[in-house]
Amino acid sequence: MKISYERRKSLYGYGFISVWLIGTVLWFLKPLAESLCYCFMDNKQLRPEVGGMQKAWLPLSGWQWLENFRFAFAGDREFKRALVSVLQDTALTTPMILIFSLFIAVILNQKFKGRGFARAIFFLPVIIATGPVYNIISGNISATGADSAEQFSTLFETDMVDQLLEFLGVMNISSSLSTVINSVTTNIFGLVWSSGIQILIFLAALQNIPPSAREAAAMEGATGWEYFWKITLPYVSPMILANFIYTIIDSFTKTDNAVMLRVLNTQQLDMAYAHAAAMTWSYFGIVMIVVGIVTVIINRFIFYEVE
Numbered sequence: 474m475k476i477s478y479e480r481r482k483s484l485y486g487y488g489f490i491s492v493w494l495i496g497t498v499l500w501f502l503k504p505l506a507e508s509l510c511y512c513f514m515d516n517k518q519l520r521p522e523v524g525g526m527q528k529a530w531l532p533l534s535g536w537q538w539l540e541n542f543r544f545a546f547a548g549d550r551e552f553k554r555a556l557v558s559v560l561q562d563t564a565l566t567t568p569m570i571l572i573f574s575l576f577i578a579v580i581l582n583q584k585f586k587g588r589g590f591a592r593a594i595f596f597l598p599v600i601i602a603t604g605p606v607y608n609i610i611s612g613n614i615s616a617t618g619a620d621s622a623e624q625f626s627t628l629f630e631t632d633m634v635d636q637l638l639e640f641l642g643v644m645n646i647s648s649s650l651s652t653v654i655n656s657v658t659t660n661i662f663g664l665v666w667s668s669g670i671q672i673l674i675f676l677a678a679l680q681n682i683p684p685s686a687r688e689a690a691a692m693e694g695a696t697g698w699e700y701f702w703k704i705t706l707p708y709v710s711p712m713i714l715a716n717f718i719y720t721i722i723d724s725f726t727k728t729d730n731a732v733m734l735r736v737l738n739t740q741q742l743d744m745a746y747a748h749a750a751a752m753t754w755s756y757f758g759i760v761m762i763v764v765g766i767v768t769v770i771i772n773r774f775i776f777y778e779v780e
Contacts, residue, residue: 516747541751555731578675
């Protein structure tokens with residue numbers, strides 16, 4: 474058979490991604506569809522059995538097919554409490570991560586000795602900040618299985634700022650203020666170590682600013698402060714939206730947040746598969762709504778360069 478060169482290239486491309494397509498259908502899309510079906514099945518009868526799962530659909534009459542979703546929001550108080558906690562933590566930490574990432578990216582974009590080493594330091598947490606390493610950094614040394622956790626408790630203590638503010642009497646001013654300060658200071662390492670990808674994205678955006686823009690600003694006598702607000706921020710604004718979405722999704726999908734622990738550790742270990750599926754899909758819907766709202770709001774303030 475005579476096949477044109479363009480056709481051969483297309484076949485090579487399809488052959489290259491065929492393994493990925495098969496894996497996506499069998500081990501992602503198929504389980505995803507099954508989990509959606511679990512949301513409308515009887516939780517008491519949905520049990521593992523030889524060769525698969527024992528399934529029983531909920532009746533359609535009287536809105537009984539939404540019983541699992543009703544249980545997630547009305548019958549399970551822990552899920553609602555965990556959901557509110559995750560939303561509050563995400564709303565608090567996401568702007569801080571973005572501001573810190575942009576600040577560090579602007580610094581690392583300057584020319585100074587050891588710039589490559591400094592960039593590697595801020596990206597290093599992306600590689601090693603998992604498992605026991607992160608537990609030690611965050612002060613949760615006992616989770617690593619160490620017998621002598623008390624000997625290292627002061628070395629990696631993360632609530633020293635909290636203790637200092639409490640000693641000065643600041644923490645006693647307002648309970649809401651103390652909650653915010655405590656959440657920020659005790660999780661400072663987590664905030665810093667969650668900014669590696671965002672810093673790289675901002676660095677890529679900063680390096681794409683044309684030199685002519687800086688030269689024109691210098692000729693006009695613009696200060697560094699004016700250059701940041703008039704040149705730097707508009708050019709990196711599309712990446713602010715990208716980092717915002719990435720940070721929100723990263724916060725919502727962390728395996729140690731309250732909702733993930735509630736769904737994965739509690740419901741599934743109790744073999745409440747239908748309830749767990751309903752909670753998971755409800756959580757997914759809420760995440761998509763939050764991402765959509767954030768996208769619509771921030772998109773109004775983004776500067777898009779027009780050719």
